[in-house]
Amino acid sequence: xxxxxxxxxxxxxxxxxxxxxxxxxxxxxxxxxxxxxxxxxxxxxxxxxxxxxxxxxxxxxxxxxxxxxxxxxxxxxxxxxxxxxxxxxxxxxxxxxxxxxxxxxxxxxxxxxxxxxxxxxxxxxxxxxxxxxxxxxxxxxxxxxxxxxxxxxxxxxxxxxxxxxxxxxxxxxxxxxxxxxxxxxxxxxxxxxxxxxxxxxxxxxxxxxxxxxxxxxxxxxxxxxxxxxxxxxxxxxxxxxxxxxxxxxxxxxxxxxxxxxxxxxxxxxxxxxxxxxxxxxxxxxxxxxxxxxxxxxxxxxxxxxxxxxxxxxxxxxxxxxxxxxxxxxxxxxxxxxxxxxxxxxxxxxxxxxxxxxxxxxxx
Numbered sequence: 001x002x003x004x005x006x007x008x009x010x011x012x013x014x015x016x017x018x019x020x021x022x023x024x025x026x027x028x029x030x031x032x033x034x035x036x037x038x039x040x041x042x043x044x045x046x047x048x049x050x051x052x053x054x055x056x057x058x059x060x061x062x063x064x065x066x067x068x069x070x071x072x073x074x075x076x077x078x079x080x081x082x083x084x085x086x087x088x089x090x091x092x093x094x095x096x097x098x099x100x101x102x103x104x105x106x107x108x109x110x111x112x113x114x115x116x117x118x119x120x121x122x123x124x125x126x127x128x129x130x131x132x133x134x135x136x137x138x139x140x141x142x143x144x145x146x147x148x149x150x151x152x153x154x155x156x157x158x159x160x161x162x163x164x165x166x167x168x169x170x171x172x173x174x175x176x177x178x179x180x181x182x183x184x185x186x187x188x189x190x191x192x193x194x195x196x197x198x199x200x201x202x203x204x205x206x207x208x209x210x211x212x213x214x215x216x217x218x219x220x221x222x223x224x225x226x227x228x229x230x231x232x233x234x235x236x237x238x239x240x241x242x243x244x245x246x247x248x249x250x251x252x253x254x255x256x257x258x259x260x261x262x263x264x265x266x267x268x269x270x271x272x273x274x275x276x277x278x279x280x281x282x283x284x285x286x287x288x289x290x291x292x293x294x295x296x297x298x299x300x301x302x303x304x305x306x307x308x309x310x311x312x313x314x315x316x317x318x319x320x321x322x323x324x325x326x327x328x329x330x331x332x333x334x335x336x337x338x339x340x341x342x343x344x345x346x347x348x349x350x351x352x353x354x355x356x357x358x359x360x361x362x363x
Contacts, residue, residue: 105273107303108262111285111303112263113259115255116207116306117255126150126155128148128149128151128361129355130362131146131147131252132145132362133310134281135346137344142280143161146159148356151355152198153181154179159174159175160173160174192219193216194219194221194243197251202253202254203253203257207257207260212261213240217268224239241291244261252355269326273287274286274287275303277298277312281310281349283310284300285303285309286303287301288301294315296314296316297312300312310349315333315343319333
């Protein structure tokens with residue numbers, strides 16, 4: 001019996017980056033009609049491959065807190081007031097500000113509300129998400145990556161990543177990435193969980209977190225655990241959490257859907273909400289923590305603006321055993337474990353993202 005979700009092992013980053021290089025090589029030497037016949041099973045890898053930091057996209061650029069030029073949207077308490085009967089022309093006096101949340105659940109709720117309140121960026125088919133992020137840990141030295149994804153999944157994207165460039169090629173050159181919604185047997189595949197998530201697909205989803213949670217748990221996951229009959233409830237919960245991780249790493253969601261996904265993640269069994277996690281730039285926030293195969297995964301958000309900051313993964317083998325409640329274990333690897341195994345912790349930090357009109361555009 002397979003007791004781990006397929007392709008979620010600790011070394012998946014290495015395997016997935018190798019897969020990316022294979023895809024790049026094939027893209028250079030194969031015609032589109034040849035690519036159309038590839039089995040969709042291999043395409044599924046792309047949605048968990050090389051991390052892509054994402055968050056709800058505001059119009060223009062979103063610069064994350066803690067970096068030069070960052071302009072996090074202020075989220076102030078609601079204010080209101082009424083004129084005094086004896087002074088009708090006097091300005092209204094503001095009501096008392098809403099109390100600041102002090103617990104992790106309250107901070108996440110405020111962050112999700114802030115994201116959902118952002119204006120919709122009005123994304124058009126044919127555009128791309130552009131994201132710049134830092135990656136640190138795992139098998140590779142700290143480095144920066146820039147990546148472009150088609151919002152409708154029907155066009156190739158591109159990536160600049162020195163750790164994903166083939167030998168002999170310019171590490172600053174844009175390497176092509178395959179379209180998510182490829183053509184197979186003359187028909188373009190449909191978007192959906194878990195393998196083919198696009199911005200346009202996410203825009204069609206409900207913004208109620210309970211409905212989103214149910215949709216994620218009901219998704220067809222027959223290809224993710226072999227044999228499908230061996231899937232446990234815990235695995236299904238983890239794979240649903242992995243889909244949310246995929247959205248914040250690899251796609252982009254409309255603001256209202258992004259906020260709902262943050263709340264849905266915290267509703268899944270086997271998750272917790274904490275305030276002690278930091279991203280690759282040392283920025284703290286409120287995090288939804290779950291498990292993804294052999295790793296504990298924290299999705300970290302700015303506690304006030306809700307901006308997605310990055311993720312932090314820790315190998316479960318360096319943590320206490322999972323308790324009977326199924327919640328992610330707490331704690332951290334020891335200094336000796338970190339020194340002996342660089343892959344014990346892997347972190348990212350989202351630096352910048354935009355909606356752009358073409359691959360290669362950054363401003």
